[in-house]
Amino acid sequence: MYFLGIDLGTSAVKIILVEENGNVIGSTSKEYPVYYPQPGWSEQNPEDWWNATKDGIRELIIKTGVKNDDIKGIGLSGQMHGLVLLDENNNVLLPAILWNDQRTQEECDYITQTLGKERLTKYTGNKALTGFTAPKILWVRKHRPDVYKKIHHILLPKDYIRFKLTNEYATDVSDASGTLLFDVENRKWSKDMLDALDIPYNWMPKCYESTEVTGYVTKDVADLTGLKEGTIVVGGGGDQASGAVGTGTVKSGIVSVALGTSGVVFASQDKYVVDEENRLHSFCHANGKWHVMGVMLSAAACLKWWIDNIINFNGSSITYEKLLEEAGKVTPASGGLIFLPYLMGERTPYSDPYARGSFIGLNMTHNRGHITRAILEGVAFGLRDSLEIIKELNIPVNEVRVSGGGAKSVLWRQVLADIFGVRVDMVNATEGPAFGAAIMAAVGYGIFKDVEEATSELIKVNDSVYPIEENKDKYNEVYKIYRNLYYTLKDTFKDVSGIE
């Protein structure tokens, strides 16, 4: 028996086929573009997602040679918060507005002023942030009334794929948590919040727990992909909850770090807990419980920007490996060069769409290796900001498990261990969110009693990096400087962000 895990990431869709014993028998990944039509805007075309996904599924089935009858279930994971709008004929009305899009500060201010912080926390467990879905809906109402009046359905990115697979409008509790329209404590849409913002309840997809069956593969999709008609599709999760399942971060004490386009520090919670200052997001987890997390808008994306936009700008093809090798030759703290990773503004801890990336401390001795290393360190310092809040809330941090594209680099994992001052582990399942989604499908089909049983059977730590004392002390000193830089530059960021 096999289970298909689909993770609709920001850079690519990753699809894996997993045996019931956790063995990954095949995988495929297909990229699609992100469009930045204006500074701070970030969009993708939902049709690109679907084309990549259907082609990927077909290829994977052919490549692995499995009988479609043996694929017993599908789990979906995906980039969170993105707004997909459908009209009455299910046509996509606008490019999807993504999680890292920053155009909605005015709408966030409106939401906070209209409801007040206390009511907002009571209804949703969270504060209004530019990346969340509700302010995006209000933005469309104000700036694209022509589009707004045609809306019939609102979906999150992975749920658009679900719709294409099953014809059902559905989502899961972990992804719904990131809309700011969800009652996280009671795991259902917040009627109060929808009413307060005057958003019709019937636009929202039906909400399920992550392991529940939400629909079945249609005949058309079966013909298109090679899947079997009637294969179950379970709720799945937002990519962070799915990634946490994929690393076994399902009980208190384990903290996971995702080094993807975004950077996330995620702590599983047995009970619903809200950070009173709303510095962390409080969301439903995919195991029937809850979690808190801090999110950086640009993490491994900073390294990708450095390679794509600067190093290889003129068509050269210098690899990640080459650049990371150069960075490995540079001493910790990059000879006094500090990078602030706010290339798309920042969410945790500043909630500031105007924050900008910066290099501080450049001097004549620095070369390309110093800059690459400073990027790795700046991202790790940004993640430490979230870890510090988690510690302040007395959430135990016994173990840190890292995943995502950036975790492929052992140097970056060492930098993380040194800056966090704790051991950083990798698990056997390196596919993170796609693996978590496949686990949810296996639970939904009935192979495992629940997510905990599945993860304790299938996921094992298989590589650990320990902090080096000398580096740890040095980084502690540099972190103090790093923390002050945002406040020193805050006003300047706002000034430069207005320059075209």
Ligand SMILES: Nc1ncnc2c1ncn2[C@@H]1O[C@H](COP(=O)(O)OP(=O)(O)O)[C@@H](O)[C@H]1O
């Ligand atoms: N060999 C590598 N070493 C370090 N980072 C890498 C490497 N290859 C890719 N990456 C980083 O991985 C990121 C993509 O990670 P991924 O987890 O796939 O993101 P997403 O889920 O957002 O699509 C890219 O932004 C890139 O910087």
Ligand SMILES: O=C(CO)[C@@H](O)[C@H](O)COP(=O)(O)O
């Ligand atoms: O906004 C968040 C979580 O709140 C992001 O984590 C997105 O969910 C996209 O993540 P990646 O593409 O980096 O996996």
